[in-house]
Amino acid sequence: MIGKRHKMRSVDNGPGKIKTKYYTFAGPPDEMKLESGKKLGPITLAYETYGSLNKKKDNAILLLHALSGDAHAAGWHEDDKKPGWWDNMIGPGKAFDTGKYFIICSNVLGGCKGSTGPSSINPETGGPYALDFPIITVFDMVKAQKYLIDYLGIEKLLCVTGGSMGGMQALQWVASYPHRLVSAIPIAIGIKHSPLQIAFNEVGRQAIMADPGWRDGYYYKDGPPGRGLALARMIGHITYMSDVSMEKKFSRKLKNGNYNFSFYPDFEVEGYLHYKGDDFVKRFDANSYLYITKAIDYFDLSGKNSFVPEDKGIDIKFLVISFKSDWLYPPYQSREIVRLLKARSMDATYCEIDTDYGHDAFLIEIKEETYLVKHFLNRIYRELTNGK
Amino acid sequence: MIGKRHKMRSVDNGPGKIKTKYYTFAGPPDEMKLESGKKLGPITLAYETYGSLNKKKDNAILLLHALSGDAHAAGWHEDDKKPGWWDNMIGPGKAFDTGKYFIICSNVLGGCKGSTGPSSINPETGGPYALDFPIITVFDMVKAQKYLIDYLGIEKLLCVTGGSMGGMQALQWVASYPHRLVSAIPIAIGIKHSPLQIAFNEVGRQAIMADPGWRDGYYYKDGPPGRGLALARMIGHITYMSDVSMEKKFSRKLKNGNYNFSFYPDFEVEGYLHYKGDDFVKRFDANSYLYITKAIDYFDLSGKNSFVPEDKGIDIKFLVISFKSDWLYPPYQSREIVRLLKARSMDATYCEIDTDYGHDAFLIEIKEETYLVKHFLNRIYRELTNGK
Numbered sequence: 062m063i064g065k066r067h068k069m070r071s072v073d074n075g076p077g078k079i080k081t082k083y084y085t086f087a088g089p090p091d092e093m094k095l096e097s098g099k100k101l102g103p104i105t106l107a108y109e110t111y112g113s114l115n116k117k118k119d120n121a122i123l124l125l126h127a128l129s130g131d132a133h134a135a136g137w138h139e140d141d142k143k144p145g146w147w148d149n150m151i152g153p154g155k156a157f158d159t160g161k162y163f164i165i166c167s168n169v170l171g172g173c174k175g176s177t178g179p180s181s182i183n184p185e186t187g188g189p190y191a192l193d194f195p196i197i198t199v200f201d202m203v204k205a206q207k208y209l210i211d212y213l214g215i216e217k218l219l220c221v222t223g224g225s226m227g228g229m230q231a232l233q234w235v236a237s238y239p240h241r242l243v244s245a246i247p248i249a250i251g252i253k254h255s256p257l258q259i260a261f262n263e264v265g266r267q268a269i270m271a272d273p274g275w276r277d278g279y280y281y282k283d284g285p286p287g288r289g290l291a292l293a294r295m296i297g298h299i300t301y302m303s304d305v306s307m308e309k310k311f312s313r314k315l316k317n318g319n320y321n322f323s324f325y326p327d328f329e330v331e332g333y334l335h336y337k338g339d340d341f342v343k344r345f346d347a348n349s350y351l352y353i354t355k356a357i358d359y360f361d362l363s364g365k366n367s368f369v370p371e372d373k374g375i376d377i378k379f380l381v382i383s384f385k386s387d388w389l390y391p392p393y394q395s396r397e398i399v400r401l402l403k404a405r406s407m408d409a410t411y412c413e414i415d416t417d418y419g420h421d422a423f424l425i426e427i428k429e430e431t432y433l434v435k436h437f438l439n440r441i442y443r444e445l446t447n448g449k
Numbered sequence: 450m451i452g453k454r455h456k457m458r459s460v461d462n463g464p465g466k467i468k469t470k471y472y473t474f475a476g477p478p479d480e481m482k483l484e485s486g487k488k489l490g491p492i493t494l495a496y497e498t499y500g501s502l503n504k505k506k507d508n509a510i511l512l513l514h515a516l517s518g519d520a521h522a523a524g525w526h527e528d529d530k531k532p533g534w535w536d537n538m539i540g541p542g543k544a545f546d547t548g549k550y551f552i553i554c555s556n557v558l559g560g561c562k563g564s565t566g567p568s569s570i571n572p573e574t575g576g577p578y579a580l581d582f583p584i585i586t587v588f589d590m591v592k593a594q595k596y597l598i599d600y601l602g603i604e605k606l607l608c609v610t611g612g613s614m615g616g617m618q619a620l621q622w623v624a625s626y627p628h629r630l631v632s633a634i635p636i637a638i639g640i641k642h643s644p645l646q647i648a649f650n651e652v653g654r655q656a657i658m659a660d661p662g663w664r665d666g667y668y669y670k671d672g673p674p675g676r677g678l679a680l681a682r683m684i685g686h687i688t689y690m691s692d693v694s695m696e697k698k699f700s701r702k703l704k705n706g707n708y709n710f711s712f713y714p715d716f717e718v719e720g721y722l723h724y725k726g727d728d729f730v731k732r733f734d735a736n737s738y739l740y741i742t743k744a745i746d747y748f749d750l751s752g753k754n755s756f757v758p759e760d761k762g763i764d765i766k767f768l769v770i771s772f773k774s775d776w777l778y779p780p781y782q783s784r785e786i787v788r789l790l791k792a793r794s795m796d797a798t799y800c801e802i803d804t805d806y807g808h809d810a811f812l813i814e815i816k817e818e819t820y821l822v823k824h825f826l827n828r829i830y831r832e833l834t835n836g837k
Contacts (some may be wrong), residue, residue: 097710196710256695256718260687263719264680266712271676273661288659292652296684299648304779307644313749320747322485322584324654324739327746330644331651351712358715359708361701388776391692 076111076152076159079136079145081175083107086208093204096359099195103184106209107132107168107175111151112159114215119243119445121215122157122438123206124166125223125230127423128297128353129345131174134166149427156427156434161442162219169230170205171197171353173346180281180346192278197352199226199360203233210241219442222246222434224423225390226353229360232398235377236368244378244441246434249387249423251394252368252401253361258389261300262354265293269347278348290347291338298337303386303419369401379409380437382430384422410437464499464540464547467524467533469563471495474596481592484747487583491572494597495520495556495563499539500547502603507631507833509603510545510826511594512554513611513618515811516685516741517733519562522554537815544815544822549830550607557618558593559585559741561734568669568734580666585740587614587748591621598629607833608826610634612811613778614741617748620786623765624756632766632829634822637775637811639782640756640789641749646777649688650742653681657735666736678735679726686725691774691807757789767797768825770818772810798825 085105087093092102109132114121124134124147135151137144145166150156157164168176171194179194186193210218221234221242228250235245254262269275272289280286302310311330321327326335362368370377379402383395392413402409414429416422423430473493475481480490497520502509512522512535523539525532533554538544545552556564559582567582574581598606609622609630616638623633657663660677668674690698699718709715714723750756758765767790771783780801790797802817804810811818 097708253701255692256699256701256716257687257690257692259701259716260683260695260718260722263714263716263722264683264687267680267683268656268659270712271656271660271680292655292659295648295652295655299645299652302645304643304645304776307648311644313641313644313647320485324658324743326651328644328647328651330648334648334651355712388692 076136079109079111079133079138081107081109081132081138083175084209084212086212093201093208095195096198096200097196101177101195101197104170104177104205104208105175105181106170106177106205107172108209109133109135109145109166111135111157111164112162114163114213118215119217119219120161120442121163121165121210121213121218122220122222123210123218123234124151124157124164125206125221125227126166126169127223127225127227128357129294129341130227131172132166132168132176133174135164146424150431150434156431157438158435162438165210165213167206167209169202169226169353171202171349171356173349178346179278179348179352189281191281191348194348194352196355198356199229199233200237202356203230203237206230206234207238207241216241218242219445220244220246220438222248224248225250225420226357229357232362232368233360235370236362236366239370239372239375239377242377243445244380244437246380246382246437247395247398248382248430249384249390249395249420250398251390252397253363254358255394259358261296261389262358265296266351266354268292268296269351275347278351280347285342286347287339287342290342290345290350291335293350294341294345295334295338298334300389301419301421303388303417305386305417306419309417367401369405369407377407378441379407380433381409381411382423382433383411383413384418384420384426385413385415386417387420387422389420464524467497467499467521467526469495469497469520469526471563472597472600474600481589481596483583484586484588485584489565489583489585492558492565492593492596493563493569494558494565494593496597497521497523497533497554499523499545499552500550502551502601506603507605507607508549508830509551509553509598509601509606510608510610511598511606511622512539512545512552513594513609513615514554514557515611515613515615516745517682517729518615519560520554520556520564521562523552534812538819538822544819544826546823546826550826553598553601555594555597557590557614557741559590559737559744561737566734567666567736567740577669579669579736582736582740584743586744587617587621588625590744591618591625594618594622595626595629604629606630607830608632608634610636610822612636613638613808614745617745620750620756621748623758624750624754627758627760627763627765630765631833632768632825634768634770634825635783635786636770636818637772637778637783637808638786639778640786641751642746643782647746649684649777650746653684654739654742656680656684657739663735666739668735673730674735675727675730678730678733678738679723681738682729682733683722683726686722688777689807689809691776691805693774693805694807697805755789757793757795765795766829767795768821769797769799770811770821771799771801772806772808772814773801773803774805775808775810777808
């Protein structure tokens, strides 16, 4: 019975057993030029694929992850206790239907999940880059992903999509490589990082850099600045929930039934945040947290850097999704995307999902997201295959 | 000319030059019993008064301050660069009209502005209490204030009021000593601390306690855990503003005109938060921050601890004020106060001020607050003096 259950879990109406792949490029003397002007190479990107690329190579969808995500969006790795982070959305008959589409999920440059980042080996020193790693931007993340898409032989992506920082990358794809896209689904994101978003990132960075274990970034021999990184994650995690969802989940429930009358955590919400913080230290690199938060703080596709294609020949179709209770990336910021697209008479649909889950809703409100994404992709793919 | 200006400043349509007063009580063997069951004494409270107590002693108003506030609500101390924290609201003809009322502002137990707290001398050791200071609650803060009001010979306060933690104390006065009150004005507060509010306090406490300079609370010889306390304040300060006010004040303005491409703060919002954090270290004790945030996390006057007086003979009049853009203590929490009062047929007026300033608006939206408070107090005092 247990064996049967395990077997069911391992197929789970998803892509099943999965292995992460790696692509390395931009080795010397052809290093990739970064937005800062510096050069970086060789670069490795970790990525996963689900489903099959068809002969026309017109059914590829690129998924992009959020701050703490990775290439493992769906299915199960050998030792997984849970499937990839968007598994509910990816598989036969799901929103990203692996029966029809070829799904690619790419990790980001600067990360710590198999792609080149500050914890990677610096070929010049033979040790980890640490703070010798150059500052990167969302522009650079997407530029690296374009090497991967070229390598996979895909001329035009059917769709590029992601939530939060994944949504930034989707919009950056539109800005950088509009000719390579049929459609885009930016989720829970705006066109630029706001001062509120920057402020929360900065206090997270300060929490890490104030930890003596950070050692100015050169901590890889001695172990991570765990307390600082945990604190950064605790701060972040609060911003991903909502006042209402926290009240529903925790209210004022006590861990031990009574007040401690001490500085040990009394409330379940405190215990939950500590758990989330400590768990994050096991799976994420503190310097990657610094580099990635800095990259997203630099994100600004407004004004003269507008993401909206100038070229009248460009006809990217957009589905823009936001979540009513998301106070970190509020719906008005998503509406600004739509407003700019409509001002250029572009094809854009906007949906605000009524939910209490706050910013994290893009990982949770699967039913609504499935409905919206599935039918949007149906239309896009039908128009692409019939209309041409 | 400079002399003249200085003279104008020192009167400033406010109470002018002010000195903080101190009252010490509950010396052994009559120490004050705390909510935790422990005893504490002697206790000193710092307080200030503005205006004069009349012969009937029926014109006294008690002001209560927020987390980082103190007894210095109005007027100028000898070396002040700015007046007390609510100076715009206190003075002849102002909301708290010193021509009519006797205004008392009491510091809180557990603080560091002249009242007994963790940085005070522990009579048992001759050194600072540090973590030997007992955990205190808002109940205890108010119990200590009642000693002060007794000492001042005031049988019944015309009004008790404050914003944020000051509003908690006002509600706690209603719960603890309803017979001693004619009216109450709780501002920007609810009946219990929510999980969101607790979560932000807990990350602030963790920032302090993770600083090696905290030394388990016994840092007074070596200097404060400045980096941790600054970080706690930065986190707090974000929550006192709003998305809109931050966008208006900072947007994405850069400190130096260009991205640094480093981990130094790039944006004005970051510089502002660093300034606010560093400034706070000069004027606040880190252990007081721990004790006071814990006290407010324990604040819960809901359910069986309801603040609403059971005694039908009690007739306290309420003005409840909230601020539309306050996402830390949202208006729905203030409406809950009014709902409970109305359910007991009590006299309660509710006003939600339409502002972008977030939680800090109670210190900023002076014009609206003046209008509401002044006319509410006019009515209360008129009814008290004519009607009886």
